[in-house]
Amino acid sequence: MQPRPRMIPEATVARLAVYLRVLAGLSGGGRSHVSSQELASAAGVNPAGLRKDLSYLGPCGVRGVGYAVPALRERLARALGVEQQRACVLVGMGNLGSALAGYAGFGSRGFTFVGLLDADPARVGDLVGDTTVRPVEDLEAVVAEHGVTIAVVTTPAEVAQSVCDRLVAAGVRSIVNFAPQALTVPAGVDVRQVDLSVELQVLAFLDQQKGVQLVPDTLPTDLTAVAAAR
Amino acid sequence: MQPRPRMIPEATVARLAVYLRVLAGLSGGGRSHVSSQELASAAGVNPAGLRKDLSYLGPCGVRGVGYAVPALRERLARALGVEQQRACVLVGMGNLGSALAGYAGFGSRGFTFVGLLDADPARVGDLVGDTTVRPVEDLEAVVAEHGVTIAVVTTPAEVAQSVCDRLVAAGVRSIVNFAPQALTVPAGVDVRQVDLSVELQVLAFLDQQKGVQLVPDTLPTDLTAVAAAR
DNA sequence: GGCTGTGAAAGTGTTCACAGCC
């Protein structure tokens, strides 16, 4: 009976955010229309994939012409929920935490950091952007006060789980975790794990493979030798 | 004729890096063996998936017992190429760049930042970790001097492409790009694009969806209304 | 009994090719 409100795949959601950013730049340039080819190239994806992504929002282009930049922009913003401002807290004000808190891009994309927390008394009171760092003890109070549902964890790995537990208990339902530590959470809470060092590691692996492929003529009889040479 | 050196899927490579980190922690605890269940739980993945991942390296566990911690650790390190140290450069010493440069985890995983570069004269000369920030003009010299093949870009978006071009011209073949800007590179060069704000955006979307799902009884006749209400 | 290793199945995401419309 339900024709379904059309589920949007997660991979698509991530790319929609990228398209929105590219459109913002394009919009500043005063462009009125853009083709899937052009948009895809600027976003670094395949044109057909981009069209499929956009089609999840329903038809939103004009055949033979392309996409109207302002209309598409508004549609994307609405689909992603950027229109309404969301209150976030950030726990762990090391270099990474400071980088994220100071990133100007967040404000325009619907995120406001209403709380910057740190366990180190030396850091409490510092001004990052226009927000003052508060002691981690205030966590529950900040979450309750602003009705925070999204949190960013940039603490050392050892304390990430306990911080996470406190966040969840206080009512946070969505967490981005940069600490190299898997978090366990109750059902209904989303965690996105981001491991910066893994990116480098994958590159190193690919790099190494390139080296191996440059010498494909050496054909060892023993397969384990190849694996070992990796 | 070739039984194939067994290609390892990229998704698996990324997880192998995580397993290696977990094992390092476990190894410090003096454990001699570990089951796929335990390792998977600590890494935040499915046990069957973990076993499949490890099976790409060939059999490396003991049935009925589990995996020998030191042996598995060494095998993973070899597969990922962590044993040999790799020279990297990092361009753009803002907060994010500093966070990455200061991350102690890299050293133990085979990465050494031999060059920290920035275009801002005010930042040149700063000491980050035990490396001095150099002017971005030195890029080609540093890459050539140390035979750098891996670079991390944490510059503003506007200059990311030109920095990338210089890196590639200098001989870099693998790039992690944190600037919100798609990079175009010649064939043979790998780019991994990391967009930190996209993670938050996806969470916001999921968060919003939860809210919608809490009121599933409202069954509007018009589908577009649902899409719009997003 | 317990746990690994792995084919087979299910699910997800990507690419292709072309019909449909301007």
Add this chain to the structure above:
DNA sequence: GGCTGTGAACACTTTCACAGCC
């Protein structure tokens, strides 16, 4: 002619179930 929208094919991952071994 050009470009969107989309079903169908394809590729990639994940999950399941169980055979094989200690």
